[in-house]
Amino acid sequence: MTDYLTPSQFDASDGVGDWRVIVDGANAFFKATSFAASAAFVEAITALPRMGEIGTGVDIRHDGVTVKLLTQADDWWGPSSRDVDLARAISAIAREHGLEADTSAIQGMLVIPGGPDTAAIMPFWRAVLGYEPRRDSPAEDLVDAHDRGLSFWFEGMDEPRADGGGAIHIAVWLPFEEAEARVEAALAAGGRLVRDVAPKWWTVADAAGNEVDIATTKHRD
DSSP, X not given: OOOBOOHHHHHTSTTOTXXXXXXXXXXXXXXXXSHHHHHHHHHHHTTSTTTTSTTEEEEEETTEEEEEEOEEETTEEEOBHHHHHHHHHHHHHHHHTTOEXXXXXXXXXXXXXXXXXXXXXXXXXXXXXXXXXXXTOTTTEEEOTTSOSOEEEOEEOSXXXXXXXXXXXXXXXXXXXXXXXXXXXXXXXTOEEEEEETTTEEEEEOTTOOEEEEEOOTTOO
């Protein structure tokens, strides 16, 4: 039986210091000195149980490897006790290969279309993207079945724009310890603070009014 875990429960587990839970589940980035070193590490972790199953994925680059672990079910989309076990095993192999974890490089993104009636706009986005409803929240989320593109979450707007329409903004998901510095950098670059819902998220906007949520999983249990 798989025990589902909240983000804080995952973070409190032993042996997962290399990992952070963001929008795409539990993520880790392991620095490498070359693409070949990254590929060798990935080849080693493919032998672990569950690697390659739905919800697990890797991104191989010249400077390292990002690994994502996500338990997907009809009633859950997030970390689990199985992910803790697999995260520990992956971190152990990284150490064997001389790869160091860098939690500051962990980041996820989410696209958020908003509108007065999200049910009316979701079919359009499903068609234009070729996405499918997320299993545990089909009325709110669309995801890429191939796990390549960004996920979309549809937000009902209590206060539509003056013309009655909707708006799109993005969320940048970060480890909690990185979030405030990112907000400060956005403000220093000409942005303004729109909403402060810390530690869950801060909404910042550029000079033209385009908004971005700097989001964390803190206090979202």
